[in-house]
Amino acid sequence: MSQDKYTHISDQELLERFYTDHNNQWLGVLLQRYTFLLLGVCMKYLKNEEAAKDAVQQIFLKAITELGKYKVVYIKSWLYMVARNHCLMQLRDRNIFIPVEEKNELAAEWSDKEEMLAKEQSLSLLESKLNELNEAQKTCLILFYLQKKSYQEIVDATGYNLLQVKSHIQNGKRNLKILVEKKMNPHS
Numbered sequence: 001m002s003q004d005k006y007t008h009i010s011d012q013e014l015l016e017r018f019y020t021d022h023n024n025q026w027l028g029v030l031l032q033r034y035t036f037l038l039l040g041v042c043m044k045y046l047k048n049e050e051a052a053k054d055a056v057q058q059i060f061l062k063a064i065t066e067l068g069k070y071k072v073v074y075i076k077s078w079l080y081m082v083a084r085n086h087c088l089m090q091l092r093d094r095n096i097f098i099p100v101e102e103k104n105e106l107a108a109e110w111s112d113k114e115e116m117l118a119k120e121q122s123l124s125l126l127e128s129k130l131n132e133l134n135e136a137q138k139t140c141l142i143l144f145y146l147q148k149k150s151y152q153e154i155v156d157a158t159g160y161n162l163l164q165v166k167s168h169i170q171n172g173k174r175n176l177k178i179l180v181e182k183k184m185n186p187h188s
Contacts, residue, residue, distance in 0.1 A: 011075050019071060027067060030075060031060050037076075038083050045087035055090065059083050129179040136160065137172030144169050 006014070006029045018026040038059055042052035059082055072078045130138055139158060143149040149157065154165045 015067075015072065015075055018067065022068070024064060027064055031063060031079075034076065034079050038079060041080060041083045042087055045084070045091060051090070055083070055086055059086055062086070125180060125183060126176070129176055129183065132179055133172050133175055136164075136168045137175060140165055140168035141172040141176065 009017075009029075011030060011033070014026045014030045017023070018030075035056060038056045039052055042055040042059075043049065046052050046055060059079070062082055063079065066072075066082075130141065133141070136158075140154055140160070143154045143157060144151075151162055151165050154160070155162055158165070160168065
């Protein structure tokens with residue numbers, strides 16, 4: 001099954017599809033997205049590539065079983081938690097304990113990646129919605145916020161008068177906010 005075919009479908013949508021028709025294909029696509037991240041988490045804890053690969057497979061099996069039983073909202077953080085707990089249990093069974101500081105470091109590193117991904121998604125959403133604004137609003141917003149131009153510099157660059165520039169920025173900002181909110185909350 002080609003992963004590229006599903007890149008346009010969000011994690012949330014894949015989960016909803018799975019909960020609707022219980023087709024494991026959707027879970028397969030979802031789990032495949034996080035294989036490398038899970039492998040990284042397991043490597044940090046288990047410090048052995050083969051053990052980490054085995055752990056990822058066991059985590060996938062657990063995910064398939066558990067997701068069939070109850071609904072998960074944030075799959076990425078849930079998978080991280082399952083992976084971490086799985087590795088800690090394996091280490092405990094081998095009488096190896098991880099100091100608390102290391103646990104916190106790993107969690108912080110994971111949340112930094114989560115934060116970067118979220119910012120990246122927000123920026124690409126803003127960029128796509130910016131392109132939906134009328135040309136005057138789009139131009140003024142880009143010049144003002146992205147290129148840090150003053151009102152006067154925008155007047156000089158565009159030929160709009162000061163009142164028009166202020167209006168385009170204000171209306172553009174409001175319209176951009178509306179477009180982004182619609183995209184983020186399609187049912188409201």
